[in-house]
Amino acid sequence: MSETKAPLEFYFDFSSPYGYLASERIDELAAKYGRKVKWRPVLLGAVFKATGAAPLTTVPLKGEYSKLDFARSARFMGIPYQPPSRFPLPTQVAARAYYWLHDRDCAMARAFAHAVYRALFVDDRDISDLDVVLDLAVDVGADRAALAEAVESPEIKERLKAEVAAAIDRGVFGSPYIVCDGEPFMGADRLPQLEARLAGQEF
Amino acid sequence: MSETKAPLEFYFDFSSPYGYLASERIDELAAKYGRKVKWRPVLLGAVFKATGAAPLTTVPLKGEYSKLDFARSARFMGIPYQPPSRFPLPTQVAARAYYWLHDRDCAMARAFAHAVYRALFVDDRDISDLDVVLDLAVDVGADRAALAEAVESPEIKERLKAEVAAAIDRGVFGSPYIVCDGEPFMGADRLPQLEARLAGQEF
Numbered sequence: 001m002s003e004t005k006a007p008l009e010f011y012f013d014f015s016s017p018y019g020y021l022a023s024e025r026i027d028e029l030a031a032k033y034g035r036k037v038k039w040r041p042v043l044l045g046a047v048f049k050a051t052g053a054a055p056l057t058t059v060p061l062k063g064e065y066s067k068l069d070f071a072r073s074a075r076f077m078g079i080p081y082q083p084p085s086r087f088p089l090p091t092q093v094a095a096r097a098y099y100w101l102h103d104r105d106c107a108m109a110r111a112f113a114h115a116v117y118r119a120l121f122v123d124d125r126d127i128s129d130l131d132v133v134l135d136l137a138v139d140v141g142a143d144r145a146a147l148a149e150a151v152e153s154p155e156i157k158e159r160l161k162a163e164v165a166a167a168i169d170r171g172v173f174g175s176p177y178i179v180c181d182g183e184p185f186m187g188a189d190r191l192p193q194l195e196a197r198l199a200g201q202e203f
Numbered sequence: 204m205s206e207t208k209a210p211l212e213f214y215f216d217f218s219s220p221y222g223y224l225a226s227e228r229i230d231e232l233a234a235k236y237g238r239k240v241k242w243r244p245v246l247l248g249a250v251f252k253a254t255g256a257a258p259l260t261t262v263p264l265k266g267e268y269s270k271l272d273f274a275r276s277a278r279f280m281g282i283p284y285q286p287p288s289r290f291p292l293p294t295q296v297a298a299r300a301y302y303w304l305h306d307r308d309c310a311m312a313r314a315f316a317h318a319v320y321r322a323l324f325v326d327d328r329d330i331s332d333l334d335v336v337l338d339l340a341v342d343v344g345a346d347r348a349a350l351a352e353a354v355e356s357p358e359i360k361e362r363l364k365a366e367v368a369a370a371i372d373r374g375v376f377g378s379p380y381i382v383c384d385g386e387p388f389m390g391a392d393r394l395p396q397l398e399a400r401l402a403g404q405e406f
Contacts, residue, residue, distance in 0.1 A: 051263045060254045061376035065387055075406040076396050173264035184268055189392045193279050203278040 016175035
């Protein structure tokens with residue numbers, strides 16, 4: 001019997017282009033080495049308050065470059081990508097919906113997370129809009145009325161705050177931030193290093 | 204007769220770990236595709252003033268991670284690396300020396316640049332110190348007295364300021380920043396994308 005290996009932890013914000021790129025590869029990469037992945041949406045706004053950072057695209061010079069790099073990195077990785085017309089945008093509703101779904105049905109939450117990312121970065125939909133979030137959730141099998149009530153509940157708001165605070169305590173300072181056996185890998189561009197680690201390469 | 208291809212432009216700061224990693228690969232990578240490389244040291248302090256950014260290692264959370272990532276990326280790329288005890292540190296003397304040497308002997312300047320980077324990131328020497336810079340220059344064949352006088356001259360100070368201003372105008376916001384046929388690639392972690400571009404891959 002093979003030893004059970006710890007899951008990877010995948011922290012991301014639903015408005016993060018590099019988070020989206022990682023989301024399209026992380027499960028397959030982990031599975032290749034017998035790992036599962038815990039998906040943990042966070043809010044970069046709260047994370048940036050802790051680090052004093054600003055959204056990439058608002059930084060002079062870096063902002064223009066980052067837009068070019070999002071699209072080029074997507075093409076390099078062979079992943080569909082269209083620059084969203086609303087960006088960055090608030091993601092708390094989508095993140096709350098994720099955790100509520102996750103507590104009820106892991107697989108449904110995973111399908112929902114993919115749907116949210118693709119809605120934003122492929123179909124240019126406004127994922128900050130409650131109706132869009134509910135539509136995406138219903139498409140993967142969720143109960144619209146129950147979810148609509150849940151995302152406004154104090155419980156789920158507190159739950160998301162606690163998840164974000166725990167992530168910051170953990171050292172999460174951006175998206176995607178992946179933890180493998182306690183070791184952090186930041187950015188979709190660190191997937192090759194993560195894979196080398198999973199493959200047991202010495203470095 | 205084959206068409207002459209434009210050289211790559213390689214902007215870097217002598218205190219940048221990712222700049223050092225790129226410096227150990229860029230010439231070989233370019234040569235593989237029939238290109239030369241123009242090396243252009245800049246001062247990240249001036250660049251960061253323009254962008255409002257701060258040295259990576261001073262940013263909460265990100266700072267600790269970046270130290271881990273410098274060393275791990277070096278191992279992943281198979282490049283010797285020791286975290287310097289003084290970091291970050293001023294690099295204007297080294298950069299001025301580079302341009303003065305470059306105007307006299309390109310190959311000597313290139314050897315000097317490698318020597319400065321390796322002195323800092325392999326041998327933990329203080330490259331902000333004039334005597335260290337002069338020692339490194341003498342080792343690659345420079346005239347110590349002439350260089351000592353030159354690095355304090357108003358001409359070379361203006362020259363470096365002009366190079367840094369031109370780089371910022373060009374869009375340089377960090378180190379390394381590599382331009383290939385007008386297209387920017389930021390970071391040692393973009394060398395695979397740069398190579399794919401040089402190889403003519405469609406993406």
